[in-house]
Amino acid sequence: MKQQLMRSSMEELAKIEQVGKPRVVIVGGGFGGLELAKALRDTNMQVVLVDKQNYHTFQPLMYQVATAGLEASAIISPFRKILKDQDNLSFRMAEVLHVDTAAQVLKTSIGLIHYDHLVIATGATTNYFGDEEMARHSVAIKSVEDAVELRNTVLSNFEKALQVGDREQLNSLLDFVIVGGGPTGVEVAGALSELRKHIFPKDYRDIDFREMDICLIQSGDSLLKGMSKEASEKALEYLQEFGVKVLLDRRVKSYDGYTVTLNTGEKLITRTLIWAAGVAGAPIEGIRPESIRKGNRYTVNVYNQIAGYTNVYAIGDIAAMITEEYPEGHPMVAQPAIQQGKLLGENLTRQLAGEPMRPFRYHDQGAMATIGRNHAVADLKLGGKEWKTQGFFAWLMWVFVHLIALVGFRNRLAVFMNWTTSYFSQERGSRYILGKRREPVPAEDPAASKVVA
């Protein structure tokens, strides 16, 4: 076997040093990075995909995992499975520590990776705007692990609530405050209100769920900023219909894990504050700071080249391509990332063939958000025409679009079955407390000689 191993190592080395084959290293396997990797499939390039997880995450359905609607496994798919037929690609599970753009080498948690072309597709991370206390006490929904933690925390709260007599303590466990009225905030608030109506009262018959408040706090005067007035208004109407308390024009001043203080002086009590108020790019150390702009995004040109470089690119949320139409860069959602990944794949191929690259132009297909079963809002752009719809039809479209987009047939089918089942039965299957959860300060002395059942 030893000889065999030597041969295998030699082959690996030969593969790595394939002379003349330009090597593209992609950091981050989100929508943009994955699309780029696929676009380079039948080219004469070596591709290395680096990600700190071994799976791709379908982010738009993360809120479903957080609210026990879908299992974590339904929205993730291992990179090695997705890309198994791509012979020119190597995957490396690693954290990127630093890039040396002069030497063209990435320093990672597992060692060095050389590149000819580097593509940064690290996406965005939760932005607490420097508020350390908020970062420590609140729950975010930016990764699958976050989402699972939130699910476990919500369910554990109710298990604890059964033992609590004091009314304020009880409400601190039952009430939820969501900060941020974008799609994630709206979707989580809607999903929680559905759980309150259909699931929790059956699971916890001893709790009076009229005590459970769901508060959504939005700094501006409307929800879903960036969508149409019709969509914003209808989303507000649906949420209020579902019993969500929407507080507009408010900001959270502080949160200590128990009391939320707003800029208006109002106070709310909750042990679970869900932070969906902001994201910022996740830049890599070693790129010149002059290229980083507001929100930690890289300034890129129309070819997604980072300002000051010709062989270092950024795509997706981390890239800010400033145009007349998008003076702040494109919205930080899936579509620009996917389209940039695809075009960059073509452009790298063109470069290699000595052809000129083509500038990026965003094809905005519109936006959607779902508030709950049968209730969604959609602003669609089809062939230059705008089309706005809200309600059942928008919801059907939302389901259809998300099923189509989900990675991998098996996941698609599992999600579809999950949804079909839960649609007809009003049931949610993923109500496990499995894995990490936040332990709030004990509501009462656990060793208290108190009868709990």
Add this chain to the structure above:
Amino acid sequence: MKQQLMRSSMEELAKIEQVGKPRVVIVGGGFGGLELAKALRDTNMQVVLVDKQNYHTFQPLMYQVATAGLEASAIISPFRKILKDQDNLSFRMAEVLHVDTAAQVLKTSIGLIHYDHLVIATGATTNYFGDEEMARHSVAIKSVEDAVELRNTVLSNFEKALQVGDREQLNSLLDFVIVGGGPTGVEVAGALSELRKHIFPKDYRDIDFREMDICLIQSGDSLLKGMSKEASEKALEYLQEFGVKVLLDRRVKSYDGYTVTLNTGEKLITRTLIWAAGVAGAPIEGIRPESIRKGNRYTVNVYNQIAGYTNVYAIGDIAAMITEEYPEGHPMVAQPAIQQGKLLGENLTRQLAGEPMRPFRYHDQGAMATIGRNHAVADLKLGGKEWKTQGFFAWLMWVFVHLIALVGFRNRLAVFMNWTTSYFSQERGSRYILGKRREPVPAEDPAASKVVA
């Protein structure tokens, strides 16, 4: 709302104190505890089920989760979902700390729980026979969290192996040692050999999987002790056919996280030792020590009453009912637990009606173990007749029996789909590294200036 809450608390209190209704407290929602809870459904008793998890686990398929064949969620189901229609039952998620049998009260992590009848159904836990070092360094498969950890560890090992040049270091990551030749050990060894053949070589094309050794160590001279000679021999033959190195008549003397030393002096190198060599009962503090026998099991009479008590029972793995036919108590598997839970439900009902209880008699239906796709062994007992079969037909029966037994329609369907898909595609979908994993001592300095891709 305040008034409403007061009323709700009063109702809860009233429910707890329902005068005259005897209260059965069941500790542990495994096969036995769950069966008992269900059997008490239409009785005039109050039932409290206490478990430290909020979900029931279908243990026989745990090895599938550990080997990325099934998602964790496929084999667990929330108690509140399973028991939602059972009005006389309360579930409490809590750890039991102590029982005061004189005062008839359980002390738990969340407070006190009074009982008229106490049923201990806490099952079994991994037995390291006092070897602390083994407990620290090895991986067990006794809970879903264990199984997920093992899956994550196996996959992380291969991600790490890609960066390792040194041959011994490489083998320490690729090789697996399984201790214990019972059903779990045999099933894990078989599943790993299938992964080695069909999955890993595609996922990790740079690794030479002829270097991956799977060792199964068994202290006795045959596998599957307790099953027929035919089953033992065929299991050994199948495993050897699949390339598993089965070492019989060996014991592990020590394991430091890297080197396994056997009683024969032989040494094996592995960073992953899977401990499937022993289980012991998980008793509760406060029960008289005279009632605890070998293997930490409670001595019970034919009514499952623990020796020395009339209203404290033990069922399942934790109970040792010594009979002529079973001088060591019944085997620690699902069937005795289920049958005892069912009968105890009937006996408690009889007691309440002033009727005499019926003694337990185990209906042994036989045993099965699967070694891999199309390969299983089965010793069946049907109507007093024994019937032994091995191979494809035994495997079909194994699949059928496990599907039938799985809790909840949705899970059954999901598992069925998973199996159908993986049967025809030789694919395994759950290859995520999500959640806890064991970090072995770094194989090489992670900051080493070493090219890894």
